[in-house]
Amino acid sequence: MSVSTDNQITIRTATEADWPAIQLLDSTGFGFHPSSADKTLTRTLYRPEDIVVATEGDQVVGLAIEFDMEITVPGGNQLPTRGITWVSVAPTHRRRGILRSMFVRLHHHIASTGAPLVALTASDARIYNRFGYGPATVSESITIDRRFADFRPQAPTGSGVRITDAQTAATLLPAIYDRWRLVTPGAQRRPQAHWDFTFADPSDHRAGASGLFFLTHPDGYVSYRHRSDGSDSVVDIAEFVAINDDAYAALWRTMCGLDLVTRIEAEQHPEDPLRLMLTDYRSVRTTRRSDRLWLRIMNVPAALEAREYVADLDTVIKIEDPFLDSGGTFALSIRSGKATCRPTDADAKITMPSDILSSIYLGSHQARIFxxxxxxxxxxxQEIRDFDFAFGTTRPAVMGYGF
Ligand SMILES: CC(C)(COP(=O)(O)OP(=O)(O)OC[C@H]1O[C@@H](n2cnc3c(N)ncnc32)[C@H](O)[C@@H]1OP(=O)(O)O)[C@@H](O)C(=O)NCCC(=O)NCCS
Structure with a gap:
């Protein structure tokens, strides 16, 4: 089925023949020319029937891709999730409602799949709240002057780290990542095509830095690149995955043992303990705080019953969802970590829009701050205090890989 938004624009499912125009619109929107490795990745991951395009005559002027995902929620359940990516409208056709029309169509389809969650990453934080999405994981960019990074004696010593070549890393990392993502809220199942792209390490994705280096541990790994910044030798961590505290400490101790490096730059969760392991708390400097994964809850009872909680609770929440009209008022009862959530006619004790429930869902944000x-x-x-207490988590939410 295709839908016309005004006299000229048609919203429809893409076909194989649209690929060149889709690629051109995406590169124009995001400002890069895809290499053949990029194109292979895209064509492996996405099918034309998962792509919504807006066309005017023979031009593709809007596009959004929907795909299958699985995300871990607090407590370790994996929820079927729809991912959205490559959202783009031609600079010639901005602010005429094309994104909104594509999203209406996409979300009607997503509702029909029964997936309780939708996930995306946002180029601009002002776009997606209106569609019921909220930032659901938080990350910090940090920089460490490695020359002064001395570990406190109490920090786990950690051992078992090995220098690993790319070929061996390709055989080890996917299984370690998978064990990590199954215990980490927000982390997604990672397709093999992504791993193939990671290990192919195309030179136009290195931003002038070296190829990837790998360190592995039985319960974690780091991949990183070297680059120069004036007279400083800098290491950029591409991925840091640690299933437990020992792997975390062992990998950081090894990274901080790269003697010829001045600075290490990385992204981490604000609760990562590196700062607290060092004698100089200030040697880890946060240079940026940003959102990573954005979520939209499609089905409030299904999503709330799927995660675990840390305290009992009886409340009535009203969730406003003007975009899809899938909110409502729900009696939420939590006992021993499990929730039951049912529509109710009772008066709401807490009222919030869908985007905020989505932000709170994985534990990265609290209702009291909103x-x-x-x-x-x-x-x-007291209603908010009890709600936040119950919605606490024991492991910080982290997005698994960028998409
Ligand atoms: C972001 C983008 C997809 C918006 O497309 P669009 O067709 O102009 O959006 P629409 O006209 O359908 O706007 C939908 C709503 O979002 C708002 N909106 C869209 N882009 C916005 C932005 N960058 N900042 C603030 N509001 C924005 C509109 O005002 C409109 O609000 P309303 O419907 O509540 O009145 C388009 O500008 C684009 O392709 N940008 C470059 C690529 C990009 O950033 N993609 C997003 C990747 S996550």
Missing amino acids: AAAGRVQASAP
């Missing part, structure tokens, strides 16, 4: 910002309402402050 309440302070005037974006969550409660019948009494």
Whole structure:
């Protein structure tokens, strides 16, 4: 089925013949020319029937891709999730409602799949709240002057790290990643095509830095690149995966043992313990804080019943969802970590829009902060305190890989 948004624009499912135009629109929107490795990755991951295009005559002027994903939620369940990527509207056709029309169509399809979650990453934080999406994982960019990174004696010593060549890394990393993502809220199942792209390590994705180096541990790994910045020798960590504290400490100790390196730059969760392992708390400097994974809850009861909680709770929440009209008022009862969530006619004790519930869902944000910002309402402050307490998590939410 195709839908016309105005006299000229048609919204429809893509066909094989649209690929060149899709590729051209994406490179124009995001400002890069895809290499043959990029094209292979794209064509392996996405099928034309998963792509919505907006066309005007023979031109593709809008596009969005929907694909299958699986995301771990607090407690370790994996939820079927639809991913959205490559959202792009031609600079010649901005602000005429093309994105909105594509999203209406995509989300009707997503609703029909029954997936309780949708995930995307956002180039601009102002776009997606209106569609019920909220930032659901937080990450910090950090920089460490490695020359002064001394570990406290109490920090786990950690051992078992090995220098690993790319060929061996390709046989070890996917299994370690998979064990990690199954215990990490926010982490996704990772397709083999992504791994193939990672290990192919195309030179036009290195931003002038070296090819990838790998360190492995039985319960974790690091991949990183070397580059120069003036007279400084810098290491950029591409991926740091640690299933437990020993692997975390062992890998960081090894990274900080790269004697000829001045600075290490990485992305980590704000709760990562590196700072607390070092004698100089200030030697890890946060240079940026950003959102990574954005989520939209499609089915409130299914999503809330799928995760685990850390305290009992009885409340009534009203979720407003003007975009899809899939909100409502729900009685939420939590006992021994498990929730039951049912529609109710009772008066709401806490009211919030769908994007905020989606932000809170993996544990990265608290209702009380949104309440302070005037974006969550409660019948009494204690309601919010109890809600936040129950929605706490024991492991920080982290996005697994960029998409
Ligand atoms: C972002 C982009 C897809 C928007 O497409 P568009 O067709 O112009 O968007 P629409 O006209 O359908 O706008 C939908 C709504 O989002 C708002 N909006 C869209 N882009 C916005 C932006 N960058 N900042 C703030 N609001 C934005 C519009 O004002 C509109 O609001 P309303 O419907 O509530 O009145 C397009 O500008 C683009 O392709 N940008 C470059 C690539 C990119 O950033 N893609 C997103 C990747 S995550």
